Amino acid sequence: MNTTQRALAVGLGAVLLQALMLIAFAWPAANIAPRDVPLAVTGPQAAMVADQLGLHSPDAFDISNPADEAAARAAIEDREVYGAIVTGGGAPRVLIASGASPAVAQQLSAIAQQLSGAPAAQVEDVVAADADDPRGTAFGAMVLPLVMSGIAAGVLLTLVIPAAGGRLVGLATFSFGGGLLSMAIIQGWMSVVPGPYLGLAAVAGLVSFSVSGTVVGLASAIGRAGIGIAALTMLLIGNPFSAATSAPELLPRPWGAIGQLLPPGAAASLLRSVAYFDGAGATKPLVVLLIWAAVALALLGVGAVRGRNTDTPQPSVTAPEPVAA
Template sequence: MKSPIAARALILGAAATLLQLVMVIAFAWPATHIAPRDVPLVVAGPQSAAVAQQLERHQPGAFDIEERADEAAARQALTDREAYGAIVTTPAGPRVIVASAASPLISQQLTQVAQQLAGVKAVPVQDVVTADADDPRGAGFGAMALPLIMSGIAGAVLLTFLIPSLAWRLVGAVTFAVLGGLATAALAQGWLSILPGDYLAVSGVMALAILAVTGTVAGLAAAIGRAGIGLGALTFLLVGNPLSAATSAPELLPQPWGMIGQLLPPGAAVSLLRSVAFFDGANAGGPLTVLLVWAAAALALFGIGARRARGPQEAQAADHREPALAS
């Protein structure tokens, strides 16, 4: 009697250890491999070609360099989210233009690279799209991603276990997304004061992100059973969150993982939120499409779950009809 229980306890202990190792790797590995990889960068000015060559020799493959006609064009590239920064050459030396709201970490790295190229301790830096004054390093912004994912998963678990009707589960997921988006945006822009931008637009992004996570996890549970909760939770928590680039940028993560992270709700939500909150929606089409696809997938999964639930009911109804016909 005790032997099977003891074996089960040992197996569960080993499985928990394996899960712990996977979680440590998932969160620590991307953080320890942060480095620029084809980071979009603009160079402008009379010596822009020479600067581009120097950058390529100094850090091969680190930057995806595009030359622009002048400083005004370089600034426009940053405000349109086509580049993270620019180096403008002048007779007095290089000048750096950054958009720290896109990635404070890249802004710091670009400034350091420009100093090394110029051989001076300080290079003039201008920030054309700044991070929030109460969150200059983006720490608060980056810290929002994990709670949104975990609360989304928790909401899906509660709906799955406590609401037997699939239709009302879907209603609950949408309600949670709308109210959660409104409340979280109010908290981020009000008390925490870490996000600028239009309140309704920011809350809409958060609502769509919550729906993508909660709806997909609850939809997986409806479509394939409660194992779907584990599948969805592990995907979004162990893959989506560390690859979301919430505290860095997709181009700083090892590839193709940086790109994969942008195809999952956490990474798409972070990119869309940056665009809406800091850049007036510039370059928001890609991440918005990703979140809409995940939301549509959640609805499709609920549809599969409804069909799956009707199967046994129709079979049972048929069994009841057959004796009546026989009599």
């Protein structure tokens, strides 16, 4: 293949990559709609309201029926549902949790107006988003820098540090320092995310280690092709389907669920749980991130063993001297 043919091949490859990125980032945003969003409906008219919701928006909500308003509030605070509709004593009231998802909270507020027939429907934000970031814009924008910096750190460690032990030290340093500094910026300077500083810093550090460790681990185990595989997985699949600015139930199936199994989606869910819900609903995303971190360490170990076997000198075999007859 001559230079012109290589140039054409590279150009066509870049075109395909651009098309994939447009599809990955624009398609989920263009198809946001409620799909089995967990919602609680309680009170004497709960059955009627559930029927109305089913007729108006089929398959939009996964409706549960808690015993009373207190149980519905508890379900919201435990991240079992995104909101609740309370009937009885006049027009239905809607309880939302903008801390869980401003996008879902906005849709439930619109439903409240439809149910009551009044523009100023009774809506109560049980778990509100930060006052400095009511729409969750800054929160959603926080996940992508964590992912991109993790990829960059993984690439640098792979290219600059040859030894597995040195790469592990670099990963630990980046994760520890990055978690502390990133949350100092987000909470101290921007003041857009509430919650315990050390807890959020630990989450950010774990996310950084999972992403950068995956890059380093794959590159150590299978070579530099692992850098591209890890980076494309995090950026083309993990980030657009992370639901950091919406909710997994608003994305097309099954991509919303798949996104929660990758570090960007698990990071968004875990940060919300720690920041707004005192850790409620944190188990699943925490386990996902820990599994990615463990896999990264295992791949790094595989790379270390391969490197050790490659560097071990093989014993030379000398031919026996001929014996005179």
